Amino acid sequence: MERQVLIISIFCLSYVVGQVSYSVPEEMAKGSLVGNIAQDLGLDVKRLRSGKARLYTGDSAQYIELNRERGVLLIKEKIDREVLCRQTTPCALHFQITLESPLELFPVTVEITDVNDNAPVFQKEERVFEISESAIVGSKFMLEKAIDTDIGLNGLQRYTLKPSDNFVLKLHSQSDGSKKVEMILQKPLDREKQEHISLVLTAEDGGEPQMTGTMKIYVTVLDVNDNAPAFSKPVYKASITENSVKGTLVTKVTASDADKGTNGEVTYVIGNSMDTVSKLFHINSDGDVMLDGPIDYETEKTYNIDIEAIDQGGLSDSSKLIIDVIDVNDNRPVVNMISASGSIPEDSARKTVIGLMSVNDPDSENNGKLNCVINENIPFEIKFTSNNFYSLVTDSDLDRERASEYNI
Numbered sequence: 435m436e437r438q439v440l441i442i443s444i445f446c447l448s449y450v451v452g453q454v455s456y457s458v459p460e461e462m463a464k465g466s467l468v469g470n471i472a473q474d475l476g477l478d479v480k481r482l483r484s485g486k487a488r489l490y491t492g493d494s495a496q497y498i499e500l501n502r503e504r505g506v507l508l509i510k511e512k513i514d515r516e517v518l519c520r521q522t523t524p525c526a527l528h529f530q531i532t533l534e535s536p537l538e539l540f541p542v543t544v545e546i547t548d549v550n551d552n553a554p555v556f557q558k559e560e561r562v563f564e565i566s567e568s569a570i571v572g573s574k575f576m577l578e579k580a581i582d583t584d585i586g587l588n589g590l591q592r593y594t595l596k597p598s599d600n601f602v603l604k605l606h607s608q609s610d611g612s613k614k615v616e617m618i619l620q621k622p623l624d625r626e627k628q629e630h631i632s633l634v635l636t637a638e639d640g641g642e643p644q645m646t647g648t649m650k651i652y653v654t655v656l657d658v659n660d661n662a663p664a665f666s667k668p669v670y671k672a673s674i675t676e677n678s679v680k681g682t683l684v685t686k687v688t689a690s691d692a693d694k695g696t697n698g699e700v701t702y703v704i705g706n707s708m709d710t711v712s713k714l715f716h717i718n719s720d721g722d723v724m725l726d727g728p729i730d731y732e733t734e735k736t737y738n739i740d741i742e743a744i745d746q747g748g749l750s751d752s753s754k755l756i757i758d759v760i761d762v763n764d765n766r767p768v769v770n771m772i773s774a775s776g777s778i779p780e781d782s783a784r785k786t787v788i789g790l791m792s793v794n795d796p797d798s799e800n801n802g803k804l805n806c807v808i809n810e811n812i813p814f815e816i817k818f819t820s821n822n823f824y825s826l827v828t829d830s831d832l833d834r835e836r837a838s839e840y841n842i
C-alpha cells in the first residue's frame with residue numbers, strides 16, 4: 435500500500451517536472467518574446483492550430499499571450515513586478531495552455547524577475563529640528579525611513595548621513611525587516627560657532643546601476659546662556675576737566691556677549707555703590723559713562739571706578755575705569771598774613787623782617803604758580819622764605835620825616 439502511494443507521488447512529480455517554466459525580467463515591452471512554447475512542449479505548430487491552443491489564466495489578468503502561428507509566448511501587457519507581487523518572492527505567473535481533440539493541459543510558469551527600477555524614497559523632502567546647544571552627547575533624534583519597492587539587492591541597502599561632524603546614524607533592525615533610523619548627537623553643539631546645520635540623509639539600494647534617495651535635515655541650534663559678557667579692556671582710562679557740567683560724557687566702555695537675544699543683552703553698572711563715586715558718575719545701557727555731580731580737582735584728582743557688565747541671564751564681567759581730573763585755574767592765590775608788625779623804627783637795619791605771610795594757590799602746575807609783587811618805589815621787598823612762605827623786609831633806609839606811613 436505504501437509502495438503504491440510512493441509510485442503515484444513519483445508520477446505526479448514527473449508530471450510537474452514536465453511543465454514549462456520561463457523567467458523574464460519585469461518591464462519588458464509589449465510583444466517581447468517570453469519563450470518558444472511549441473518547441474518546449476515538444477508540439478508541432480500545426481497541433482497548436484488544430485487543437486485551438488488557448489491560454490487559460492482563470493481569474494487573473496492576462497499579461498502573456500500565445501501566438502499560435504509562431505508557437506511562441508509573448509508579452510501582452512507590460513509587467514510591473516512591484517504591482518504584481520509587491521514584496522513577495524519569487525514572483526510568478528501561473529497559467530495553462532489548453533488543447534482540444536484530444537483535450538490536453540500544459541501548466542506554464544513565468545517567473546518575473548526584479549529590475550532596479552525604483553529608487554529609495556523618503557516620504558518628506560526635508561525635516562527640521564530645533565536642538566538646544568546644551569543637548570547632551572548621545573541624544574537621539576528619530577529620522578524617517580526610506581522605502582524602495584524593489585526586492586533583494588535592488589531594495590534598500592544602507593543609509594548615510596553627511597556631514598558627520600556632530601551627528602552619526604544609528605540603525606535598529608525591526609521585526610518587519612525594516613530599519614529604524616536615528617540620528618545621534620556625538621559632538622556637542624555650539625550655537626556661537628554654528629547656528630544652522632544642514633545635513634543630507636541618503637538611502638541607497640544595491641542595484642546596478644545604484645539608485646539613491648535623499649532627505650535634507652535642517653538643525654537650528656537653540657541658544658543657551660553659556661557665555662558671560664567680556665569687557666574689551668581690563669582697565670579703561672579717561673580724563674575730564676574739573677567743573678565740567680553734569681551730563682558730560684567721560685568715556686565709553688563696551689562688553690560683548692556671544693549669546694543671542696536676552697542671553698547676550700548687556701547692562702552696565704557702577705560697582706562702587708558705597709562710596710561717593712556712584713553719585714558722581716553714571717553709566718547708561720550703551721556703556722556711556724557720564725558725569726553726574728560736581729568734581730573738583732583740588733578735592734579729588736583721580737577716581738577709580740569698578741564697572742560691571744551683566745547679561746540678562748545673570749552672567750557678568752568686571753573692569754576698572756580710572757578717571758583723571760584735569761585742573762582748571764579756578765582758584766585765586768590766597769595771601770595770609772601770619773604775623774606783621776604795624777610799626778617799625780626809622781633806624782631799623784636793612785632787611786629787617788616786618789611781616790611773614792603764606793601765599794597759596796591750590797591749582798596745579800602753572801595754574802598754581804605764584805609770583806608775589808608789591809607796590810613799586812617803596813623801601814620794602816618781598817622775599818621767598820620757604821615753601822609758600824614769603825617775608826616782607828625793608829629794602830633801604832627809612833626816614834620818618836620823609837614818609838611816616840606806607841600802605842603796602
Ligand SMILES: [Ca+2]
Nearest residue numbers: 548549551584
Ligand atoms: Ca523593480
Ligand SMILES: [Ca+2]
Nearest residue numbers: 552584588639
Ligand atoms: Ca531599487
Ligand SMILES: [Ca+2]
Nearest residue numbers: 661693697745
Ligand atoms: Ca550671555
Ligand SMILES: [Ca+2]
Nearest residue numbers: 657658660693
Ligand atoms: Ca550660547
